[in-house]
Amino acid sequence: MIARAAAAEPRLALAFNFELSHGRHGAAARVEFHERAQDGPSPHRIALVALRGWIDRVAERRLEATLDDLAVRGVDQVLLDCAQLRHIDYRTAPALVEAVGRFESRAGGVVVCGLSRHLRDLFRLAGCESRLRCWPSAADLLEGGAVVGWSNAS
Numbered sequence: 001m002i003a004r005a006a007a008a009e010p011r012l013a014l015a016f017n018f019e020l021s022h023g024r025h026g027a028a029a030r031v032e033f034h035e036r037a038q039d040g041p042s043p044h045r046i047a048l049v050a051l052r053g054w055i056d057r058v059a060e061r062r063l064e065a066t067l068d069d070l071a072v073r074g075v076d077q078v079l080l081d082c083a084q085l086r087h088i089d090y091r092t093a094p095a096l097v098e099a100v101g102r103f104e105s106r107a108g109g110v111v112v113c114g115l116s117r118h119l120r121d122l123f124r125l126a127g128c129e130s131r132l133r134c135w136p137s138a139a140d141l142l143e144g145g146a147v148v149g150w151s152n153a154s
Contacts, residue, residue, distance in 0.1 A: 008061055013033045013034065013035050014032070014033045015030065015031065015032040016031055017029070017030045017031075018031075019034040019073065020053070020055070020059035020062045020063055021036070021053075021054075021056055021058040021059040021062070022052075025053065025054035025056060025087070026053050026054065026059075027051065027053035027054055027055050027056070027059035027085075028051075028052045028053055029049055029050065029051050029052070029063065029066065030048075030049075030052075030080045031047055031048070031049050031050075031066070032048040032050075033045065033046070033047055033075070034046040034047075034048065034142065036116070037150070043055070044076045044148050045073075045074055045075045045076050045077075046075070046076065046077045046078075046079065046142070047070050047075045047077070047078045047079070048078075048079045048081060048138055048142060049063075049066065049067075049070075049078060049079065049080050049081065050081040050083070050084065050138070051063070051080070051081065051082055051084065051085040051101060052084040052085065052086075053081065053084075053085065053086060054085075054086055054087045054088075054089075055085065055087070055089060055092060055096070056089050056092065057089065057091075057092050058102070059092075059093035059132030060088075060095055061071065061095075063096065063099070063100065064096065064099040066122050067100065067102070067103045067110075068099070068102065068103070069124040070103065070107070071102070071103050071106045071107035074107075075107060075108065076107065076108040076109075077108045077109050077110070077111075078103060078108070078109070078110045078111075079110075079111055079138040079141055079142060080100075080110060080111070080112045081113045081114050081138040082112060082113065082114045082115050082116075082119055083113065083137070083138070084114075085114075085116075085119060087118070087119075087122070089118060089122075090123075090125045090126045091126070093122060093123050093125075093126035093128045094126055094127070094128055096128075097123075097126075097128040097131050097132065100112075100131075100132070101131070109133070109135070110133065111133050111134065111135050111138075111141060112132045112134050112135075113134070113135045113137055113138035113141065114134065114137060114138060115134055120134075122136075130145045
């Protein structure tokens with residue numbers, strides 16, 4: 001007999017790390033796929049994308065491709081964890097926000113978590129901050145069960 005996981009408990013199904021860019025200001029990401037049981041035929045598929053380093057144009061394009069790939073692979077929701085992200089080139093912010101919008105229109109929701117004041121200012125400088133749904137901590141959303149529906153994100 002196989003016991004079904006409780007609805008609020010996410011199950012880590014797969015994780016991998018990859019580099020978004022190289023050099024002095026390199027960037028990397030860790031993608032974790034989680035599943036959360038729900039009422040209905042299939043579970044929610046959640047991707048936690050934890051970013052590190054410095055997002056330049058090369059890293060932004062790879063991150064954009066990653067979001068597109070997650071949508072194709074049936075991910076319902078993305079938590080974009082920026083707690084370890086040091087900097088983003090403000091000129092790349094609009095393209096990243098557009099990629100988030102494409103994911104949301106095709107697959108589900110995206111919440112940007114852990115933005116420092118510095119990063120928020122860079123998104124604001126690029127005129128994009130108001131288009132993001134932000135939350136202080138990805139762990140709070142993932143563990144607290146608030147991921148489904150994003151009702152608590154602002």
